[in-house]
Amino acid sequence: xxxxxxxxxxxxxxxxxxxxxxxxxxxxxxxxxxxxxxxxxxxxxxxxxxxxxxxxxxxxxxxxxxxxxxxxxxxxxxxxxxxxxxxxxxxxxxxxxxxxxxxxxxxxxxxxxxxxxxxxxxxxxxxxxxxxxxxxxxxxxxxxxxxxxxxxxxxxxxxxxxxxxxxxxxxxxxxxxxxxxxxxxxxxxxxxxxxxxxxxxxxxxxxxxxxxxxxxxxxxxxxxxxxxxxxxxxxxxxxxxxxxxxxxxxxxxxxxxxxxxxxxxxxxxxxxxxxxxxxxxxxxxxxxxxxxxxxxxxxxxxxxxxxxxxxxxxxxxxxxxxxxxxxxxxxxxxx
Amino acid sequence: xxxxxxxxxxxxxxxxxxxxxxxxxxxxxxxxxxxxxxxxxxxxxxxxxxxxxxxxxxxxxxxxxxxxxxxxxxxxxxxxxxxxxxxxxxxxxxxxxxxxxxxxxxxxxxxxxxxxxxxxxxxxxxxxxxxxxxxxxxxxxxxxxxxxxxxxxxxxxxxxxxxxxxxxxxxxxxxxxxxxxxxxxxxxxxxxxxxxxxxxxxxxxxxxxxxxxxxxxxxxxxxxxxxxxxxxxxxxxxxxxxxxxxxxxxxxxxxxxxxxxxxxxxxxxxxxxxxxxxxxxxxxx
Numbered sequence: 101x102x103x104x105x106x107x108x109x110x111x112x113x114x115x116x117x118x119x120x121x122x123x124x125x126x127x128x129x130x131x132x133x134x135x136x137x138x139x140x141x142x143x144x145x146x147x148x149x150x151x152x153x154x155x156x157x158x159x160x161x162x163x164x165x166x167x168x169x170x171x172x173x174x175x176x177x178x179x180x181x182x183x184x185x186x187x188x189x190x191x192x193x194x195x196x197x198x199x200x201x202x203x204x205x206x207x208x209x210x211x212x213x214x215x216x217x218x219x220x221x222x223x224x225x226x227x228x229x230x231x232x233x234x235x236x237x238x239x240x241x242x243x244x245x246x247x248x249x250x251x252x253x254x255x256x257x258x259x260x261x262x263x264x265x266x267x268x269x270x271x272x273x274x275x276x277x278x279x280x281x282x283x284x285x286x287x288x289x290x291x292x293x294x295x296x297x298x299x300x301x302x303x304x305x306x307x308x309x310x311x312x313x314x315x316x317x318x319x320x321x322x323x324x325x326x327x328x329x330x331x332x333x334x335x336x337x338x339x340x341x342x343x344x345x346x347x348x349x350x351x352x353x354x355x356x357x358x359x360x361x362x363x364x365x366x367x368x369x370x371x372x373x374x375x376x377x378x379x380x381x382x383x384x385x386x387x388x389x390x391x392x393x394x395x396x397x398x399x400x401x402x403x404x405x406x407x408x409x410x411x412x413x414x415x416x417x418x419x420x421x422x423x424x425x426x427x428x429x430x431x432x433x434x435x
Numbered sequence: 436x437x438x439x440x441x442x443x444x445x446x447x448x449x450x451x452x453x454x455x456x457x458x459x460x461x462x463x464x465x466x467x468x469x470x471x472x473x474x475x476x477x478x479x480x481x482x483x484x485x486x487x488x489x490x491x492x493x494x495x496x497x498x499x500x501x502x503x504x505x506x507x508x509x510x511x512x513x514x515x516x517x518x519x520x521x522x523x524x525x526x527x528x529x530x531x532x533x534x535x536x537x538x539x540x541x542x543x544x545x546x547x548x549x550x551x552x553x554x555x556x557x558x559x560x561x562x563x564x565x566x567x568x569x570x571x572x573x574x575x576x577x578x579x580x581x582x583x584x585x586x587x588x589x590x591x592x593x594x595x596x597x598x599x600x601x602x603x604x605x606x607x608x609x610x611x612x613x614x615x616x617x618x619x620x621x622x623x624x625x626x627x628x629x630x631x632x633x634x635x636x637x638x639x640x641x642x643x644x645x646x647x648x649x650x651x652x653x654x655x656x657x658x659x660x661x662x663x664x665x666x667x668x669x670x671x672x673x674x675x676x677x678x679x680x681x682x683x684x685x686x687x688x689x690x691x692x693x694x695x696x697x698x699x700x701x702x703x704x705x706x707x708x709x710x711x712x713x714x715x716x717x718x719x720x
Binding site: 118121122125149151152153154169204205207208209210211213214215233234235236237238249250253254256257260261264265268290293294295296310311313314317318320321323324325327328329330331332334335336338339342343345346347349350351353354356357358360361362363364365367368369371372373375376378379382386390393394395397398400401402404405406407408409410 | 706
């Protein structure tokens, strides 16, 4: 009974032609219907809900849904690689990129109850938009709030659980790759358990280091390693210096001996040849040669000597030279 | 004109009436319909539903998704009387909306109850493990147990505890300082080891070098002396073979030669006249 409603007359009379009114209403209806047209971009997927119930997952392209409140649509990027940061936040992706450390996330206990400083980046993508939208509240993917949500919690849990199983030295050095793989596996396990429709693409440990409180001690280890190398190198230097010298010295010694040998042999040969030559001649006239050689020797030897020539007495004693100058000493000493 | 207004009014009336009697349950929701406070139906499937207008029938919707519960960090004693600061989270969902509505009504209430349940289970379980166990070896097994027990305890409220996890397990600041000083000591030891190893290696290399150089020198001496000996021997042989059969002449000439070398101006020669050389000084015999 619409006639019973009595609307107050508007001060300005509405001169609305009923036809125009119908036209406007029709236009509104058309606009309402048209509001159901939507596009899904190449990297996206959409879900269509009819009265709240999921009826369709739509792929990229132009689509239509019955307008609100009959149907609703939610479109999210599913090919995009999402990124979760643990232990730090990117303040400005730059360039140059700027980061902020989050110490309470980055510092954690290792297997041997040491404390280590780890920063990690998890990359993941949405593998099921339906699960991602409807199975977990506060997932932390589409409703980004850095440092909150399931993805962040699960990443942190996986990181700490795996780091807790490893010794600090493993994490700092060669174990890094293994640890990354373990974290990835652990995180994927959690995602699967929560049926949240996410797939881990990669886990990267950005910086793994000792906490700053003990950083200098770790650096000293590194410099100790260098010291070790240095000491060894110095010793090798000594070795490289000494051994060639010793070899040279040895070579010199050996060659000197060779020289000696050659000299000895050649000289001997010379001596022998000389002797034999003389001997050959001697044999031709032994007596006179002997005499001649004797006299020649005396001739050359005697001039340089102090000589006392005495007449020997009958028994050949030397008493008669006692008073001779210079020889007296011999006599005195003799007493 | 009237017709137009009529249509509009009719439209809004229909919408208004629809709003009174129809309601949506969205994909991630579940709902309980009560009539004057008494439960009529529990709806777990999404879609459009009909009810009698409020105040006769009322709809209460609940989350169907997995929900989070992030507890504040708590200190917990382990079996070896050490304190661990645990920051844990739990994931839970409302599995029985009816029970949930009767016992808890709101999520706030549920979180308070979860806090009690999870924390007490954690404390109970961690009290039976040593610190190392919790941090390193057994963490996932421990948390699985805690999850299962919390789940059992929470079921009476229409809640299922899906997972309880330790997000962070840290030591209190005092203990941290001890850990840092232990780490320092360990590293200092390591550094010392490296330096000593360097020293060891260097000493070894130097000693080996000295040994090698001594060996080289000694071998050289050996070779040199042998060579000299060979020279001497060969010379000896040459002399011997030259003088064989000429012993007398050799003695004679060699003696003469030796005179030349042995006698000099310091030699005093006392010679009787009746020697061969001076025999002519006495006049002819």
